[in-house]
Amino acid sequence: MSEHYPALLVILPLLASFFISAAGWLRPACCFPLAVAALGASLLVSLGLLSIVIGGGPVSYRLGGWAPPWGICYQVDHLNALVLAVVSVVGFINLTAARTHVKKDFPERAGPFYTLYVLFVTGLLGMVVTGDAFNLYVLLEIAAITGYALIAMGKGRAPLSSLNYIFMGTIGACFYLLGVGYLYIVTGSLNMEDIARLLPPLHGSKVVTVAFVIMMVGIWLKMGFFPLHAWLPNAYTYAPSPVSSLVAPLMTKVMVYVMIRMVVTVFTVDYAFGVLGLNEAVVWLAVIAIVAGSVLALAEKDVKRMLTFIVVAEVGYMVGGFWLGNRPGFTGAVLHIVNDALMTLCLFLAVGNIVYAKGNSRWESLPGLFRTMPWTMGALVVGALSIIGVPPTCGFFSKWYLLLGAIQGGHYGFLAALLFSSLVSVVLFFRIFEMGYFEPLGAPHGPTHGQDGTTTVREAPLGMLAPLWITALGLILVGLYTGQIVGRVIRHAVPAMMF
Amino acid sequence: MKTLGLIIVVLVGAVLVYATVDFPPFGDPASPASLHVSPRYIEKTVEETAVPNAVTSVLADYRGFDTMFETTVIFSAGVACFLLLRVSRRRPPASRQYRHRLTGLTFRVKDGREISLPLRDFEPLDSIWTPHDFIIEKVCRYLIPFIQLFGLYVIAHGHESPGGGFQGGVILGASIILLSVSHNLRTALQRMGEKASALFSPFGVLIYAGTGALCLVLGYNFLDYQALAALLPGGPIMARSHGIFLVEVGVGMAVMGTMVWIFKNLASLGRYDEGL
Numbered sequence: 001m002s003e004h005y006p007a008l009l010v011i012l013p014l015l016a017s018f019f020i021s022a023a024g025w026l027r028p029a030c031c032f033p034l035a036v037a038a039l040g041a042s043l044l045v046s047l048g049l050l051s052i053v054i055g056g057g058p059v060s061y062r063l064g065g066w067a068p069p070w071g072i073c074y075q076v077d078h079l080n081a082l083v084l085a086v087v088s089v090v091g092f093i094n095l096t097a098a099r100t101h102v103k104k105d106f107p108e109r110a111g112p113f114y115t116l117y118v119l120f121v122t123g124l125l126g127m128v129v130t131g132d133a134f135n136l137y138v139l140l141e142i143a144a145i146t147g148y149a150l151i152a153m154g155k156g157r158a159p160l161s162s163l164n165y166i167f168m169g170t171i172g173a174c175f176y177l178l179g180v181g182y183l184y185i186v187t188g189s190l191n192m193e194d195i196a197r198l199l200p201p202l203h204g205s206k207v208v209t210v211a212f213v214i215m216m217v218g219i220w221l222k223m224g225f226f227p228l229h230a231w232l233p234n235a236y237t238y239a240p241s242p243v244s245s246l247v248a249p250l251m252t253k254v255m256v257y258v259m260i261r262m263v264v265t266v267f268t269v270d271y272a273f274g275v276l277g278l279n280e281a282v283v284w285l286a287v288i289a290i291v292a293g294s295v296l297a298l299a300e301k302d303v304k305r306m307l308t309f310i311v312v313a314e315v316g317y318m319v320g321g322f323w324l325g326n327r328p329g330f331t332g333a334v335l336h337i338v339n340d341a342l343m344t345l346c347l348f349l350a351v352g353n354i355v356y357a358k359g360n361s362r363w364e365s366l367p368g369l370f371r372t373m374p375w376t377m378g379a380l381v382v383g384a385l386s387i388i389g390v391p392p393t394c395g396f397f398s399k400w401y402l403l404l405g406a407i408q409g410g411h412y413g414f415l416a417a418l419l420f421s422s423l424v425s426v427v428l429f430f431r432i433f434e435m436g437y438f439e440p441l442g443a444p445h446g447p448t449h450g451q452d453g454t455t456t457v458r459e460a461p462l463g464m465l466a467p468l469w470i471t472a473l474g475l476i477l478v479g480l481y482t483g484q485i486v487g488r489v490i491r492h493a494v495p496a497m498m499f
Numbered sequence: 500m501k502t503l504g505l506i507i508v509v510l511v512g513a514v515l516v517y518a519t520v521d522f523p524p525f526g527d528p529a530s531p532a533s534l535h536v537s538p539r540y541i542e543k544t545v546e547e548t549a550v551p552n553a554v555t556s557v558l559a560d561y562r563g564f565d566t567m568f569e570t571t572v573i574f575s576a577g578v579a580c581f582l583l584l585r586v587s588r589r590r591p592p593a594s595r596q597y598r599h600r601l602t603g604l605t606f607r608v609k610d611g612r613e614i615s616l617p618l619r620d621f622e623p624l625d626s627i628w629t630p631h632d633f634i635i636e637k638v639c640r641y642l643i644p645f646i647q648l649f650g651l652y653v654i655a656h657g658h659e660s661p662g663g664g665f666q667g668g669v670i671l672g673a674s675i676i677l678l679s680v681s682h683n684l685r686t687a688l689q690r691m692g693e694k695a696s697a698l699f700s701p702f703g704v705l706i707y708a709g710t711g712a713l714c715l716v717l718g719y720n721f722l723d724y725q726a727l728a729a730l731l732p733g734g735p736i737m738a739r740s741h742g743i744f745l746v747e748v749g750v751g752m753a754v755m756g757t758m759v760w761i762f763k764n765l766a767s768l769g770r771y772d773e774g775l
Contacts, residue, residue: 014708159583182518210514
């Protein structure tokens with residue numbers, strides 16, 4: 001059975017989504033258990049796949065039984081096995097936390113919500129597992145359409161933000177598709193490894209250059225790489241809590257993976273860093289992204305919105321680290337995909353709990369939160385320390401590798417940007433802690449004038465706290481096992497050309 | 500901002516034109532696109548899949564996995580429209596209109612009340628007056644069965660001629676939409692209710708993915724239709740052809756269901772009482 005794992009990983013949630021959709025009409029109570037079963041199964045398969053890849057090297061799977069350049073194949077190596085595990089873990093943990101939100105906010109729409117949720121995760125898994133450039137685009141469409149719909153479910157300006165995201169996201173996907181089309185024109189192939197084999201004689205071709213540039217711009221648009229991030233803050237802020245904590249950790253990270261995959265597998269490191277020589281320029285773009293994201297985050301007075309700008313800055317970390325083009329930089333970028341997905345999940349889940357209890361996450365809601373919601377705030381502290389980069393949380397280790405990469409590459413601008421962003425994060429989060437811990441209830445900030453100081457604990461339900469704390473502990477565990485992750489997985493994913 | 504947009508558009512256009520310099524000549528038989536993978540599709544399709552139409556065999560067999568997800572995209576779009584547009588808590592309309600079947604007199608009932616007389620004598624009307632056009636109604640009523648028959652033909656004949664699940668499904672869906680446009684939304688809903696279209700859509704994709712999963716259960720790779728030879732007559736090559744047919748039927752159902760579903764949500768603004 002294990003030879004079918006790459007297909008099962010995607011097929012199980014896909015099949016389940018049809019049953020969830022039907023159950024929405026026939027037996028609404030079955031929707032959530034079906035979704036949990038589907039993503040749980042796919043989580044187990046992805047972990048199985050990771051252990052197979054660690055034990056026996058890359059795996060490939062021919063869909064429809066056709067050999068690669070003619071048919072579509074799935075190609076699982078160390079790089080995407082790791083990302084697959086992250087995607088399915090985040091999708092599953094967040095799903096368990098989503099139930100309480102769904103029951104409270106839109107119980108009558110649970111069927112379509114879980115259908116689209118599972119399809120979104122299916123889309124992301126399919127994007128990561130595939131070895132075919134066009135198949136990636138099809139799955140990107142699924143992840144995008146379901147993502148737009150889920151974001152538009154929010155209240156207030158959510159539909160407008162989603163519309164904005166649709167415009168930008170469609171342009172991004174179009175650019176990617178155009179790049180694939182250009183590659184097809186000059187190579188006649190859609191299979192990633194086959195294209196890589198056919199490309200070297202064409203390195204001087206203008207078509208390949210334009211394909212590369214336009215594909216990168218498209219992918220950057222989808223990941224919200226500054227200055228192409230304009231859609232991101234609104235879309236992630238106005239989305240319902242369970243959607244923000246699904247889309248924010250995953251979408252940007254998967255697009256970073258797609259960028260790495262395209263450069264490493266399709267165009268090859270030789271071409272991107274050697275022939276075109278764009279790395280210096282892109283790292284500077286990343287420096288701007290990090291600084292701008294951090295500074296813009298400082299201006300926000302809403303925790304959730306502030307986090308969205310941190311996401312923008314974090315995208316800069318990963319893009320910059322990868323384009324440094326050396327071993328520690330690459331390791332840092334890939335490790336940061338793992339860590340940032342978990343950190344963002346932890347923070348957005350915590351904010352989801354605050355929104356659940358208080359109705360919003362603006363600063364007026366913060367005073368006294370450490371007293372009323374100690375567990376939520378405790379997890380928020382762990383997530384914040386990880387974003388800042390305090391050991392032993394995992395954020396420290398990826399930042400450490402990125403710093404090493406910056407020093408090895410002699411790129412001191414990137415080094416300075418990383419340190420600057422860490423310092424800004426300290427300010428950002430300690431401001432929140434200060435308000436939550438020291439400002440008493442009934443202080444000028446709060447709406448609860450005239451109350452005495454005694455407050456009881458009004459914590460979010462266990463169904464939301466358990467996933468949050470599992471994630472928070474995961475941050476520390478991943479931090480402690482960084483050596484294992486780097487040594488057994490990422491080390492094998494680094495292209496041989498990098499030093 | 501407008502100037503900036505213009506500059507970006509011109510710049511992107513210039514980049515795209517710049518790339519065309521190195522394109523192979525238009526229609527060049529020696530271009531990479533017509534030398535690398537396509538010769539096998541063109542030359543071997545009958546031999547390998549028993550399907551004369553190379554487009555169908557590429558779409559539903561060689562690259563059938565892509566098509567499965569394209570169908571899923573359509574399904575997702577249907578669910579997304581439903582999720583965003585459907586109004587679950589309906590408010591009664593300000594007034595309702597009815598036509599007395601025998602006399603043709605119309606009545607207006609105000610303040611959200613319903614009429615107390617037996618409903619079979621009365622026919623509900625749209626609140627905005629719509630002409631009751633005898634010719635259009637009759638012509639469409641006689642035309643729709645033929646349209647649907649043609650839709651089925653297009654689905655079934657995708658192996659031999661241009662056509663297939665997507666096109667046939669669109670024709671079938673359009674026939675229901677025509678019923679709704681020529682009569683009214685209620686008539687179309689009586690023929691194909693909300694639940695029916697909402698279940699058609701996932702069921703169609705399920706047929707597709709289920710066929711693939713069946714191949715997996717029978718011990719072959721996902722979507723490797725050869726596996727169906729164990730269940731269907733004609734050997735492994737014919738099994739590919741049969742597999743393609745099954746999958747096309749699924750696509751047709753999914754496309755039809757989704758089209759009708761999206762139309763109803765859009766036309767009635769998610770209220771499912773009246774529209775167009």
